[in-house]
Amino acid sequence: MRTVRSFRLRSRASMLALAGVAAVACTASMLPKLGWTVDVAAQEAKPAAPEAKQGAPEAKPGAPAAKPALQPLPDTPTSLKQVRAFPNLRFRRPIVLTHAPDGSDRVFVASQLGAIQVFPNDPDVKETQVSTFIDLEDRVIYKDKENEEGLLGLVFHPKFKENGQFFVYYTTRSAPHTSVVSRFRTVPGDLTKGDPASEEELLRIPQPYWNHNGGGLAIGPDGYLYIALGDGGFKDDPHGHGQNLETLLGSILRIDVNRKDAGKNYAIPADNPFRETPKAQPEIYAYGFRNVWGMAFDSATGLLWAADVGQDLWEEIDIVVKGGNYGWKLREATHKFKDGSDARPDLVEPVWEYHHDIGKSITGGFVYRGKNLPDLVGCYLYADYVSGKVWALKLDEKTRKPIANYAIQDTKMPIIAFGADSRGEAYLTDSFGQIWTIGK
């Protein structure tokens, strides 16, 4: 099996100290900042970048008071802890953790390098019990220095048990900086083996740069496949993809994988919002995103939640509605971005944001509906890749205003993904290859 043997824990103490202070103060200080691109590279390549920020000033008293449209709450401490879930296992960049809707209670882990592995949902599971579901490394490209490419998304068809179908988002070796979304099938009659030869390409999307590929896949309550795309990079969305309906980039797409329109391996749903808009890409469901990293439907409410990674100052969490414009690059969370825009009725504001003195790159999770953690039922789990903090956000069900932001006692790991097993229990993965859950 694929494992990472050289587990390196870089100096994160300084980040933590900083994040701890920030969490208490929870105010908007004006730290100098690095973009996501730089941060990712820094995270992997150099140890001590955050030290420089130790002495950064808190919000200047004389500065014009920013009045965000939504007030972040201070963290609510909890006794819940981030704990290892399958301590005998380690994977190479486990970018997706999920389950198949087939009653098997298996856990699937997709490596960003291209292999999808599967194992029984048992905390004591051993490496010998892990098997390869499908290995796509022959067509997936991944480089540590361009680490937003690779296999980025995996979701199973709701009728997987009957049809063996699953969907994968990956960066292909066959063209530079190009995202592919494909349907695969299992070997007939064997739900334990994906068939690499079964690939049926649905979408092929050229990207201008290696970063901001999004990559999340989800199946909605409507049975359609949702695909999260970033703005294509690099910084400042130089091509204006976020606000451009003529490109798929900067959007969340929605396609029907159970029908085919002429010339396509999928169909456009009849009520897709921009289907009749001249020049618009009909696959677009919502737009104005920078780099959605974590997209999931709430299994109870059917709401679509997405975390959008910020650039300069703010990370955000969105509830995504059909046809919504989520603001990038006019807005960064609830703030005007550069020469962008003040709040406007046609730009959907996030339900939550946090400042870059708390964390610098959001990893979105999902609304917890499991049984092990009754206090977190209905809360949206999320983390910050850079500061390693983990939270559970509670919104008022009616007003959708935040009422609590519970802090999970984290381990400062660079969290790259959340996932759920067949019972809705929550898992986190880190870039060193470990899988975590939340314990009491």
Ligand SMILES: [Ca+2]
């Ligand atoms: Ca936004």
